[in-house]
Amino acid sequence: MQTICKLIRSSKESCLWGLRNMSSSAEADILLDTHGAARIITLNRPKALNALNLSMVKKIYPAMKEWQKDPNTGLVIIKGTGDKAFCAGGDVLSVTKSAKAGGTIHEEFFRGEYTLNYLIGTYNHPYIALIDGITMGGGCGLSIHGSHRVATEKTLLAMPETALGLFPDVGGSYFLPRLPGKLGMFLALTGYRLKGADVWHSGLATHYVNSSSIPELENALKALPKQKCDKETVHKTIMSFQPKNVPEFSLKNHLDTINKTFDGKSVENIIQKLEKDGSKFSLEQVSALSKMSPTSLKVTFQQIMTGSVSDLAGVFKMEARMTHHFLQGHDFYEGCRAILIDKDRNPKWNPPKLSDVSVDTVNGYFEPVPGVPDLLLS
Structure with missing residues (x-):
């Protein structure tokens, strides 16, 4: 069986499925930027593989609501800091600790996270998620509901909640059963890991580009004028970076x-x-x-x-x-x-x-x- 957590070994880092309670940092956990008509969200917890916490939810949601009303907004880009992960999940340990202690963080986190996921899924501007790395659980909620999801050869995506005694949430109830055939039920129950182009072949990503092309793609998106920030133009812009030869679906013979x-x-x-x-x-x-x-x-x-x-x-x-x-x-x-x-x-x-x-x-x-x-x- 593929393990739920792929250990990423370095002198100071290890991945606990991205679901860990990290100590506070002086650095901002979310970076918000404006470039022309583009609005950029950067998940900035690289040591935690950009795991999502309540603080981050409370910053992303109001920013997106404000951009939604801003006539100068053309599109939104979301990405992760570091070279390992887009977002490896939610900060579940703080949630379970809160629930055990009779706190409120757990209720605030899940309701806030789901409200944010819904906003992403109903957003009035193109929302481009650059899922260039580990993308699990809460990271799927931040990306899959968006209009454009860009996978690379470094993408590792899964909804492994059944191994944790939970269920594939963050809207998994919606996007998983809408995958081709019974692929969604398979992914939901087994927590199977999709790698690289498999994420695109499955339908969870809308596009596939090489990881080395991501900076250039981001610059191209940021250069789009407001009047050209429609979903079709964004699609064509991303497609111009898609390699001619995309690897085959590794599950092809098992479908x-x-x-x-x-x-x-x-x-x-x-x-x-x-x-x-x-x-x-x-x-x-x-x-x-x-x-x-x-x-x-x-x-x-x-x-x-x-x-x-x-x-x-x-x-x-x-x-x-x-x-x-x-x-x-x-x-x-x-x-x-x-x-x-x-x-x-x-x-x-x-x-x-x-x-x-x-x-x-x-x-x-x-x-x-x-x-x-x-x-x-x-």
Whole structure:
């Protein structure tokens, strides 16, 4: 199984899936810049692989709202500092610590993050995400909802939440089931990592360019006059940097298997189909699924099915409920312990088996939260 966290070794850095509680820094965690009609957002926590925290959400959202009203705004570019990551996820440890301590950061973070994701998905200007590096979880929320997502050979993208006892949130309920065939269900349940051109082939990126071309592409976008900042011109500008020979989809020979097995009527049925197929690829997915939270798997299956017929606002209303319920449970905290704190990678899920997760339990994750208003977006 591919591990959830790829360790990036250096003298001072290690990646904990980007989901770590970093000490405060004197440096700004977000840089906002203006260049002609372009508005540039730079995620500036390179030591944390630009992991998203509440402070960053509170800076990006009002800036984007202001730009939305500014008649001089033509387009928005978002990128990450450093050569490793666009955004490796959300600062989940601070969230779980807040929830355990009876604080409010967890509620503020998720509701603020989802509100920002919705703004990106409904924005009135081209929004170009330069996902040149690790892009996971919260990083997907900052990019995939945008009109233009530019992957490179350095892009490493995944929604690995089921291994952490959570679910693929940040609008995963919307964008995953809208991928071709059953690719979205496959990615949601297994947390499979897409690399380089695979991100483009999957549909999660709209464009693919070489990493070395990103600075020149950014300059070309910043040079566009206001009257030429329409989505089609932006598309053509990015396409002018796309290499003639893009690597083939590494999952190309497995797509039929994915479509035939991940169309199961339940998680158990999917596993049965994978075992019956018996190929090396299918058995690797069985092994991967066996390590995930059974509760997360069953809730995620229902999430993807429901999200396939929901609009974007409805998806975030649903995910806000789900997040609250997961924070009241066991597995999210246990996943954080096993993956991020003790790092033994041996979570003790409760319940431990898929057969122990009842229909009523799954349905409960989608119910309104008593005393907590729904997240209503429009």
